[in-house]
Amino acid sequence: MFVLDEHLHGRIPHVFQHGYVCYQEHEGVLLDRYRPVAVAGEALARAVETIRRGLTGENKADFIEELALYWPGPPEGTVFFAAGAQIEPILRVLLPWTGTLAFVRDRAQALELIAAPMPFRGPELMRLVEQAIDNLATPGLYIPLERVPRPPDPFPLGPWTRVQLVEFIRQNLSRSQKRRLEDHARGRAKPSFALVRVPKPRGGDHLVGVQFDDIRGTHPLAGATGTAEVRQFHVERRDPGYLVPRGGGESSLQAKRVLLVGCGAIGGHLALELVRCGIGHLTLVDPDRLRPENAYRHVLGTPSLGVPLAKSLQLGGEVQRRYPGVQVDCCAASIEQALDAGTIDVTRYDLVVSATGDPNVDRDLNERLHGLANRPPLLFTWLEPLGIGGHALAVQGASSGCLDCLFTPHAWERDAVLVNRAAFAAAGQVFTRELAGCGNAFTPYSSLDALRTAELAGRLALEVLGGRRQASLLRSWKGDGAAFEAAGLRTSARYELDASALERGGQDVAMPGCRVCGGCA
Amino acid sequence: MLDRIRERLDGPSFSHFNQGSYELRTGVKPVDGDYDIDVGLRFNTTKEEWPDPVALKQRVVDALSGYKVELRRPCVTVYYQRRNEALYHVDLNVYVPAGTDGMFHLAVGKVGDAGKLKEWRYTDPLALSKAIDATFADDDREQCRRAIRCLKRWKDLKFSAEGDAAPKGIGLTAAALQWFAPSKERDGVANRVHYDDLRALSGLVSTMLANATPRLVVKLPVSPHDDLFRRMNDEQMRVFRDKLQDLDDGLRRALADADESSASRTLRRFFGDDFPEVSKSSTVRRAAGAIVSSGSAG
Missing domain, CATH: 3.40.50.720 (NAD(P)-binding Rossmann-like Domain)
Incomplete structure (x- = not known):
């Protein structure tokens, strides 16, 4: 089901590029295969209802529910660390064997990941790998937002601006978390990226990335006057907090x-x-x-x-x-x-x-x-x-x-x-x-x-x-x-x-x- | 012996069945004297065809010429012995069926009895057995039987066999039927039931004592419902009660005794030297099975 009006593409929840309307999940749906006309009629009715709710703003929260879908930018690596409740420094590491990027808790986890496929792990070899991590790793921040009651209004179409991103992050943090964020952003190891956890209104969460390049003056996340080039990116989640419940486990x-x-x-x-x-x-x-x-x-x-x-x-x-x-x-x-x-x-x-x-x-x-x-x-x-x-x-x-x-x-x-x-x-x-x-x-x-x-x-x-x-x-x-x-x-x-x-x-x-x-x- | 009777009997055909303690499986090895086996002979005839019950009994005696046999008032007794030592005797009870209700008439009387002493007595020889079967199931019944055997052995050991000094075995059996309560615990994990015979016997004896006020009255659970201890005079009953009290005390002592060895010595005083003795050394159990195959694996 598509909407032809280009003004609606990507502007209301569940309506994507080229006007594709997502009115129904695919999974778990049973169609009445002997009543195709009824199926088509019902599909149309649901698509229309989805658009109506979007136009009236009734389902605005769905932007947050499905934030990852609307988050612009390329996929850029895999998350391995456990996404906790606290703002923490993290690392982005280049995995030399695959050439892919991994987001990890610390050096130990980086080492573990790099060593995992190695058939032999002699102490000298491990020392070499450890030394290499410094060249392979970039410091960043993990920022769990506490709760996101409403999406930015208007919802940004295309790449978000530096101001939109920083506001989105800082507005959804408690006072103490905000202080913690500032401490880390002003720290010696300037975070060159942030992974932001956005809780979904109906449970679960998103992890989305923001890259900061060419930082001048104070780090933008510290909420002061400095500037930087910002760029959004996606991550593939392999952190247990995401995978465990998906596998039927208990977080x-x-x-x-x-x-x-x-x-x-x-x-x-x-x-x-x-x-x-x-x-x-x-x-x-x-x-x-x-x-x-x-x-x-x-x-x-x-x-x-x-x-x-x-x-x-x-x-x-x-x-x-x-x-x-x-x-x-x-x-x-x-x-x-x-x-x-x-x-x-x-x-x-x-x-x-x-x-x-x-x-x-x-x-x-x-x-x-x-x-x-x-x-x-x-x-x-x-x-x-x-x-x-x-x-x-x-x-x-x-x-x-x-x-x-x-x-x-x-x-x-x-x-x-x-x-x-x-x-x-x-x-x-x-x-x-x-x-x-x-x-x-x-x-x-x-x-x-x-x-x-x-x-x-x-x-x-x-x-x-x-x-x-x-x-x-x-x-x-x-x-x-x-x-x-x-x-x-x-x-x-x-x-x-x-x-x-x-x-x-x-x-x-x-x-x-x-x-x-x-x-x- | 039964084959012999069938072969030689000048009279009606019959079928046989075990009865008494042999049938109840409550028999005990006598302390002195011989075993007693009760067998019923159910003749396919009627009391009208044999108005004199002794006449039919005499036919049985005649068929057994060559055996050591005696025609007694309640039955025909056949004695077995080895080298002049009594091994056991078989009491043959002569019955004819009474109507259709599964009851019997027992031939009572002996040669020379007056007409009044000779009778076809209406009875159910299997009544006690049926009542025990109906009252206790499976393993409970086995425990009840073990308790009865203990009481009967105690009776043999502690009372004179003369006259009516000793309580009758059937009286003790009927007492158990009336007052026995099984003592058991279920192990829900192993799906097994464990019995404590000592506790059960102790319970039975103390219930019997509690009902001896002052006479212990135990009635046959079927017709003619007569008191099975009625023949004991008051003095005999007093002795019976005193000995029951001794037994009760002894059983309680043994129950409370943590030392199996000394508990077994206590019990041997009541049940005789062939009651199993637990020696000090065998109190340390399971010496043989300290290494076993468990079948467990991981």
């Missing part, structure tokens, strides 16, 4: 810190999924290297086999390569060593997840953390052989019940044996197989089993981090037992429970007599 999780112990089949999937859900900081702990036998059920796959680094380091690299805005720390040690050495302080995390699948390591971790005053929530996840199922247990201070409760027999149980009460496999069986003799024993399960377990654990982790789940809770998925039974193995009484009830989870984890928590509220 509020950006600030959350998660410690993930165990980077095997479950941990590998879980690390990536937690990041995709919006977790902004991940610490990975695992001393082991990926073994070739496990490559087909590990997220890293065969390329990692040739690299002589622990799974934690490789997984950390993979997470950062795919999601550069995320902070990842790696620890190629066992969790016991890391805790003993003080390398890791669990109280600095919002959630501790253990996906080691080793009940002895997990029970040790459970006991160590139980005694801590500011213990974060704990989440244990593990799976069982041949696709019969997997489990996720959240242990939280607000309620009774811990991992050791699952290993505590009921006081009335006769002939109690050492067993996990949550197990789907009946006690007293051997589940491991051997590919090639001693030391090669492995538990048969598939990548899909690990993925499903990671999903169960991931969802529970989000509920715990979001504060939606405050009690201890055990959730399990129950698989088809055909392969398990075909292997001559027996299932437990728990396996008889209804699958949806198991997945919904139960809070009756606590067992009186538990040697770690006592099993009482």
Whole structure:
């Protein structure tokens, strides 16, 4: 649908160059394919309504809602830093391998980006890259506007003037932010560009760029008498604050810190999924290297086999390569060593997840953390052989019940044996197989089993981090037992429970007599 | 033995069924003496065709010539022994069906009895079993049976077998039917139910004591609804009550005892030396299964 009257092109919201009228989003629209005339009639009516609202000024705020569309200038680089609430100095860096520009938080992030595709990162090479950053980087400012109640009136058509731009920025800042802006603009490193965050009236935000060249006298952003050439530009957003909600994640999780112990089949999937859900900081702990036998059920796959680094380091690299805005720390040690050495302080995390699948390591971790005053929530996840199922247990201070409760027999149980009460496999069986003799024993399960377990654990982790789940809770998925039974193995009484009830989870984890928590509220 | 009767019996055909503690599975190994097995013989005839119940019983005795057999007033008893030592005896109860309601007539009387003592007595030999089945489900019923066996062993051990000094086993069984409450807890995670027999038995005994005011009256849950302890005289009842009180105290002591070893010693005083003993060393449990395959992986 087009408007022929050139006076309207670009002057009212939703009417663009050449008169194209955007009266309806494309996505999610279902057309009545057997009533084309009705479709055309309705389209025309909507276009007319859009123009009417534009002419009367009813939808003026849509200029802000869709500011990026009306912002003139070329695309000029990619945003990687997390767009926060504070005016901050940022850097624009030329990425030497691609010749593109990147907007980053600081030198460290620049280094991280430049190094990401490098197959080898020796210290000397990294020093060279670090030195090069000074030549590749330009200082700038990130300016988040607080709220933009109305667009400039009249809305500028074509490039904005220096005065229009500076006014637009300064008018939509609080007094204290304005002072902060002036301090930065007068600073030693004169910002040669600004990335401006413009909040949309209906949620979300835009990031748009302004370039300042040939600055004379005071910086124009300082609001004084100086002059400069200004030029507008666009950016491509890859900052987590933009990408995470687009991917269905939660922006509020950006600030959350998660410690993930165990980077095997479950941990590998879980690390990536937690990041995709919006977790902004991940610490990975695992001393082991990926073994070739496990490559087909590990997220890293065969390329990692040739690299002589622990799974934690490789997984950390993979997470950062795919999601550069995320902070990842790696620890190629066992969790016991890391805790003993003080390398890791669990109280600095919002959630501790253990996906080691080793009940002895997990029970040790459970006991160590139980005694801590500011213990974060704990989440244990593990799976069982041949696709019969997997489990996720959240242990939280607000309620009774811990991992050791699952290993505590009921006081009335006769002939109690050492067993996990949550197990789907009946006690007293051997589940491991051997590919090639001693030391090669492995538990048969598939990548899909690990993925499903990671999903169960991931969802529970989000509920715990979001504060939606405050009690201890055990959730399990129950698989088809055909392969398990075909292997001559027996299932437990728990396996008889209804699958949806198991997945919904139960809070009756606590067992009186538990040697770690006592099993009482 | 049943084959033998079928082969040689000069009389109507019959089908057989287990009854009594054998059928209820509440039998206990006797302290002294032999096991008692109750078997019902349901003859395909009527009391009108056999007006003298003893005549039919005599046919059964005759078929068993060569066995050590005795025609007693309530039944025909066959004794089994090895090297002159009694192994067990089988009480054969002779019935004819009574109408269509699943009830029976029991042949009562022995040779030489006056006509008044000989009768076809209207009865339901499986009533108690049916009542227990209807009252307790599955594992609860098993716990109830274990409690009954404990009481019966206690009775064998603590009372004289002479006369009516001891409470009858069927009386203890009916008491359990009336007052037993299962003691169990469900483990929702493991989807298992755990039973505490000691707690359940202690509960039953204290309820029995609370109802002994001063006589403990327990009626058969079916016709003729007679009090199963009616034959005990007041002195015998007083002794019964005192011994129940001892048992109650002992069970409470064992329940409160954190030391399984000394608790088991307490219980052995009431249930005899074949009650399992927990020694000090075996209190440290699970020595055998300290390394097990978990099946967990990550």
